[in-house]
Amino acid sequence: MKHVLVIGANGQLGQSLQHITDQYAECAMMFMGRAQCDLGDPHQLEAVFAQNNFDYCINSGAYTAVDLAEKDPEAAFKANTQGPEHLAKICAAHQVTLVHISTDYVFDGTATEPYDESTPTAPIGVYGKSKQEGEQAIQNHLKEHYIIRTSWLYGPFGNNFLTTMLRLAGQNKALTITTEQIGVPTSTLDLARAIMALISKETAPYGVYHYSNEGPTTWYGFAKEIFTQSGQIDTVQLASTEYYPTFAERPKYSVLDNHKFKSTLGIPGRHWREALSEVMTLL
Ligand SMILES: NC(=O)c1ccc[n+]([C@@H]2O[C@H](COP(=O)([O-])OP(=O)(O)OC[C@H]3O[C@@H](n4cnc5c(N)ncnc54)[C@H](OP(=O)(O)O)[C@@H]3O)[C@@H](O)[C@H]2O)c1
Numbered sequence: 174m175k176h177v178l179v180i181g182a183n184g185q186l187g188q189s190l191q192h193i194t195d196q197y198a199e200c201a202m203m204f205m206g207r208a209q210c211d212l213g214d215p216h217q218l219e220a221v222f223a224q225n226n227f228d229y230c231i232n233s234g235a236y237t238a239v240d241l242a243e244k245d246p247e248a249a250f251k252a253n254t255q256g257p258e259h260l261a262k263i264c265a266a267h268q269v270t271l272v273h274i275s276t277d278y279v280f281d282g283t284a285t286e287p288y289d290e291s292t293p294t295a296p297i298g299v300y301g302k303s304k305q306e307g308e309q310a311i312q313n314h315l316k317e318h319y320i321i322r323t324s325w326l327y328g329p330f331g332n333n334f335l336t337t338m339l340r341l342a343g344q345n346k347a348l349t350i351t352t353e354q355i356g357v358p359t360s361t362l363d364l365a366r367a368i369m370a371l372i373s374k375e376t377a378p379y380g381v382y383h384y385s386n387e388g389p390t391t392w393y394g395f396a397k398e399i400f401t402q403s404g405q406i407d408t409v410q411l412a413s414t415e416y417y418p419t420f421a422e423r424p425k426y427s428v429l430d431n432h433k434f435k436s437t438l439g440i441p442g443r444h445w446r447e448a449l450s451e452v453m454t455l456l
Pocket residue numbers: 180181182183184185186187206207210211212213232233234235236237251252256274275276277304323324325326327331
């Protein structure tokens with residue numbers, strides 16, 4: 174039996190892990206939200222690890238407000254850099270393997286081909302920088318780590334682009350969605366399964382992995398497919414715009430190359446449209 178702690182259990186990925194992990198009988202899961210396990214509180218983290226005997230820790234907790242991070246970098250670095258650094262040191266002391274989730278925003282978005290794990294990182298905003306430094310802190314303090322970079326997360330739990338689109342369309346709001354960024358929407362359910370596959374495999378080499386669903390699109394393309402699948406495409410007021418102002422700059426291209434993950438785990442990828450249809454059945 175593998176004993177697995179999930180930090181950030183009430184986020185959209187954390188809740189997806191809670192949803193799927195009863196299918197992994199070989200794993201005894203313990204889920205902790207921020208109140209029980211705060212990345213900003215090293216003493217509490219240490220106590221949680223001292224009182225339990227974990228084999229793995231999945232860190233799905235993070236400061237994820239990309240625009241707000243520009244105004245409050247201290248909060249972003251506390252959760253996304255200093256937190257993972259404490260966590261890595263504690264995992265090293267307790268011989269726990271850390272599975273840490275990172276982001277496509279560690280890249281600057283100037284590429285025209287999918288980013289593989291060897292591409293140098295160059296974040297363009299505070300959120301991406303705080304996540305990049307979190308990755309580095311883990312690499313500096315803990316050999317037994319998996320850093321999984323993913324992109325454009327959405328799922329059946331919590332707030333995300335999918336739930337926002339459906340809510341606004343339900344209020345008859347006119348929607349103007351950007352075509353400026355190219356990336357891959359990724360279901361939190363598929364990411365949760367990918368994480369559990371990595372833990373189940375046991376023999377995957379430590380290091381950085383990219384995991385997303387398959388098929389580049391834009392936010393407008395994603396919105397169009399949401400309304401096609403929800404049956405609202407003929408009634409919703411949906412328009413595209415190349416430029417949509419946001420406080421934080423986003424990478425214009427952030428498609429991840431998933432070959433390393435798929436070949437290591439021996440699993441196929443899944444197109445984001447197919448993943449979306451599964452998520453829609455759970456709303
Ligand atoms: N969302 C995306 O599009 C996206 C894309 C690529 C990568 N990622 C990465 O994927 C991971 C999961 O993201 P998500 O979308 O599931 O995020 P989310 O829904 O925003 O959930 C993050 C969770 O982390 C918790 N948290 C915040 N600060 C914490 C702290 N100091 N200690 C412990 N928990 C803390 C939050 O709790 P509170 O609600 O109480 O603050 C929340 O429950 C993150 O590492 C994120 O950086 C996300």
